[in-house]
Amino acid sequence: MPELPEVETIARGLARELIDAEVLAVELAYPPIVRTDQATFLARMPGRRFVSVRRRGKLLLLDLDDGSILAVHLRMTGRLFLPPSTLGREDELCEFHRPWQDKHTHARLLLSDGRFLVYHDVRKFGGLALFETAAELNAWPFMAGLGPEPLEIPEAVFVERFRRSRGRIKSLLLDQKRIAGIGNIYADESLFRAGILPDAQADTLSKKRLAALHGHVQDVLQEAIAACGSSIRDYRDADGDAGSFQNKFQVYGRAGGACLRCKAVLAKATVAGRTSVYCPICQKR
DNA sequence: GTGGCCCTGTGA
DNA sequence: TCACAGGGCCAC
Numbered sequence: 598m599p600e601l602p603e604v605e606t607i608a609r610g611l612a613r614e615l616i617d618a619e620v621l622a623v624e625l626a627y628p629p630i631v632r633t634d635q636a637t638f639l640a641r642m643p644g645r646r647f648v649s650v651r652r653r654g655k656l657l658l659l660d661l662d663d664g665s666i667l668a669v670h671l672r673m674t675g676r677l678f679l680p681p682s683t684l685g686r687e688d689e690l691c692e693f694h695r696p697w698q699d700k701h702t703h704a705r706l707l708l709s710d711g712r713f714l715v716y717h718d719v720r721k722f723g724g725l726a727l728f729e730t731a732a733e734l735n736a737w738p739f740m741a742g743l744g745p746e747p748l749e750i751p752e753a754v755f756v757e758r759f760r761r762s763r764g765r766i767k768s769l770l771l772d773q774k775r776i777a778g779i780g781n782i783y784a785d786e787s788l789f790r791a792g793i794l795p796d797a798q799a800d801t802l803s804k805k806r807l808a809a810l811h812g813h814v815q816d817v818l819q820e821a822i823a824a825c826g827s828s829i830r831d832y833r834d835a836d837g838d839a840g841s842f843q844n845k846f847q848v849y850g851r852a853g854g855a856c857l858r859c860k861a862v863l864a865k866a867t868v869a870g871r872t873s874v875y876c877p878i879c880q881k882r
Numbered sequence: 883g884t885g886g887c888c889c890t891g892t893g894a
Numbered sequence: 895t896c897a898c899a900g901g902g903c904c905a906c
Contacts (some may be wrong), residue, residue, distance in 0.1 A: 671900085674899085721888080722888065722889065766884080773902080782900055783900090886906100889901085894895105
């Protein structure tokens with residue numbers, strides 16, 4: 598579900614609300630949602646305090662006071678958030694704020710101040726993983742394989758990284774080993790802005806066009822972060838609130854509609870196994 | 883490369 | 895009933 602801007606929004610919200618909070622107890626309604634050893638998770642989480650919250654690609658990293666790290670990947674429908682304190686007035690809350698009554702709430706951490714940190718995931722693709730040390734986290738193949746951050750990679754490095762890669766440009770943008778954090782929405786939006794078709798071969802694109810793509814990727818991601826992400830169906834931030842960047846989509850979800858630039862009918866095709874929407878006029882190979 | 887799989891829900 | 899959904903991995 599969430600891509601870099603949504604995960605960044607959640608990380609910022611959690612950092613605001615979770616730093617110094619202590620875990621009192623852990624409840625696992627669906628134990629397999631913990632992808633590392635469950636007994637270790639249950640034994641080590643109580644008594645821990647959160648010291649910082651970070652993001653790497655689409656991965657949330659919650660640093661704990663004993664040097665261990667709780668990594669959370671939301672995949673398609675995961676949500677990690679703090680319902681407002683609700684003792685005695687549960688009925689006033691909308692469904693997104695009372696997930697502890699929901700069959701898709703798989704884990705809850707009770708905090709010593711009475712709040713809960715909730716992990717909710719309809720499709721169960723996501724999960725929690727506890728690493729004892731930073732070294733252990735960094736040795737995790739998924740973590741070790743992540744490419745550079747799109748908002749940090751210099752233009753020249755981006756251009757070279759894609760210019761000498763064989764394959765379709767959209768496949769490469771979605772490849773977390775090549776660049777970490779871009780998903781289906783922001784790949785399509787960036788390619789539209791850059792005027793590049795999703796199935797263009799990366800190694801045939803000029804340095805100038807790849808440099809433009811680098812700029813558009815950064816612009817789209819930054820604008821989306823400023824809008825607190827995009828909410829299509831499931832995504833909510835750490836407070837259970839929706840983002841607003843879905844109102845700014847130029848192509849994603851708009852197949853059959855008019856191109857906002859040239860009025861042509863936006864087309865749809867499958868690239869890298871994902872639905873891609875593009876303008877057949879404005880975007881070129 | 884592609885297609886299937888992990889899951890469940892939703893809308894055509 | 896079927897197609898499809900912000901992801902990632904695995905076998906062809």
